[in-house]
Amino acid sequence: MNLLSLRFSDINGTLKEVLVSERKFKESKERGVWFDGSSVLGLVRRFESDMRLKPDENSMFNLGNMQVYFCDIYSGTKPYEGDPRFILKKVLSEAEALGFKFFTAGELEFYLLKDGEKLDRGSYFDVPPKDKAHEVKLKIIEMLTKAGIEWDMGHHEVGPGQNEVDIKYDDALITSDKILFAKNVIKFVAESCGLKATFMPKPFFGLPGNGMHLHMSLWSKEKNLFYDENDKYKISQIAKFFMAGIFKHVKAITAITNPTINSYKRLGEFEAPKYIYWGSKNRDALIRVPEIIHQASARIEFRAPDPSANPYLAFAVLLKAGLDGIKNKIQLEEAVEGDIYENGRYKTLDALPSTLEEALEELKKDDLIKNLLGSLFERFIELKESEVEEYNRRTITNWEIEKYFDA
Numbered sequence: 279m280n281l282l283s284l285r286f287s288d289i290n291g292t293l294k295e296v297l298v299s300e301r302k303f304k305e306s307k308e309r310g311v312w313f314d315g316s317s318v319l320g321l322v323r324r325f326e327s328d329m330r331l332k333p334d335e336n337s338m339f340n341l342g343n344m345q346v347y348f349c350d351i352y353s354g355t356k357p358y359e360g361d362p363r364f365i366l367k368k369v370l371s372e373a374e375a376l377g378f379k380f381f382t383a384g385e386l387e388f389y390l391l392k393d394g395e396k397l398d399r400g401s402y403f404d405v406p407p408k409d410k411a412h413e414v415k416l417k418i419i420e421m422l423t424k425a426g427i428e429w430d431m432g433h434h435e436v437g438p439g440q441n442e443v444d445i446k447y448d449d450a451l452i453t454s455d456k457i458l459f460a461k462n463v464i465k466f467v468a469e470s471c472g473l474k475a476t477f478m479p480k481p482f483f484g485l486p487g488n489g490m491h492l493h494m495s496l497w498s499k500e501k502n503l504f505y506d507e508n509d510k511y512k513i514s515q516i517a518k519f520f521m522a523g524i525f526k527h528v529k530a531i532t533a534i535t536n537p538t539i540n541s542y543k544r545l546g547e548f549e550a551p552k553y554i555y556w557g558s559k560n561r562d563a564l565i566r567v568p569e570i571i572h573q574a575s576a577r578i579e580f581r582a583p584d585p586s587a588n589p590y591l592a593f594a595v596l597l598k599a600g601l602d603g604i605k606n607k608i609q610l611e612e613a614v615e616g617d618i619y620e621n622g623r624y625k626t627l628d629a630l631p632s633t634l635e636e637a638l639e640e641l642k643k644d645d646l647i648k649n650l651l652g653s654l655f656e657r658f659i660e661l662k663e664s665e666v667e668e669y670n671r672r673t674i675t676n677w678e679i680e681k682y683f684d685a
Contacts, residue, residue, distance in 0.1 A: 286349045289654065294318060310330025311330060381448065382593055390414065414471050479586055496520065504576040506576075522608035534587065536586075566581060598647065614627070
């Protein structure tokens with residue numbers, strides 16, 4: 279008997295699952311599998327609860343003796359427009375109509391903890407015995423490989439107990455499925471080893487946060503449209519328009535790619551970007567153009583996102599903004615290289631929002647991104663503003679207790 283899992287995400291990118299029989303799976307391909315949408319965060323209200331899952335047979339992964347299918351959400355006989363996966367598919371169709379195929383990759387950073395303490399004192403690219411997560415990473419990579427997910431790199435990151443696994447580039451929709459699947463595998467393997475994996479953007483004061491750097495390029499058949507052999511940085515005018523579009527909308531985009539209160543404690547520290555500029559060697563840059571040695575390697579790296587982001591929504595808003603840049607031929611500012619803090623260069627640069635509240639206000643003002651999100655926009659704003667309210671008005675932090683208890 280085949281074990282079959284149908285999976286999808288809520289508004290935050292949290293995975294949801296229903297196990298189905300082979301008979302039910304066959305039915306689901308045409309009729310879908312019913313579920314209560316009002317019980318899933320950010321989908322629908324109680325009086326709109328009946329929804330259906332239809333598996334995408336192009337997105338199947340093996341998990342042990344179980345086949346996992348990622349699904350599209352339907353309301354009645356039509357795709358549900360508030361489904362994060364649908365929103366990404368919508369803008370991918372727009373890009374396809376323009377002759378573009380959107381390829382992406384993602385870097386997943388996470389801390390491994392044992393009994394609440396960081397697993398080791400290792401640092402960047404360390405080997406055992408400093409890297410005590412070596413065997414754990416091997417198990418993660420083995421499970422991803424058996425699932426059919428190609429990975430590029432796995433290594434110890436800068437922080438003690440911090441690690442990274444990189445998902446190889448693919449079509450943006452499948453990459454998003456893979457990111458959600460990989461996060462689940464990492465947590466699953468960690469717990470099977472008596473550990474806890476956290477993707478929290480900034481779990482520890484004074485240590486590097488967890489990023490989810492996103493790599494992007496546009497293709498037409500076998501041609502990488504971001505490549506130009508004659509350019510100083512080996513990137514094309516299309517790539518520059520694309521980057522300029524992202525910069526135009528980036529303050530609103532930040533609400534999607536950095537969607538938690540904790541996200542903003544990471545930005546601006548340990549190479550996590552704060553200022554809006556691009557470059558090649560400078561890892562403080564918001565968009566970095568990695569060294570390009572051949573056509574296939576031409577890409578841009580957007581360095582602000584963290585793993586709390588819903589990957590469907592993150593890629594959707596970035597692609598939409600990039601297409602806006604291409605359609606309107608938005609001009610890109612010159613690259614900034616070198617240390618931006620020398621001679622006060624950073625003072626001349628615009629900055630990302632410094633709090634979730636600021637990012638949400640920017641999102642409310644950006645009609646392009648609002649229109650893309652459609653019916654999901656209001657639910658996203660409502661959910662995130664309630665988080666801000668809960669944190670600002672009701673949550674008592676350890677910092678407050680330490681600072682004011684004896685006042």
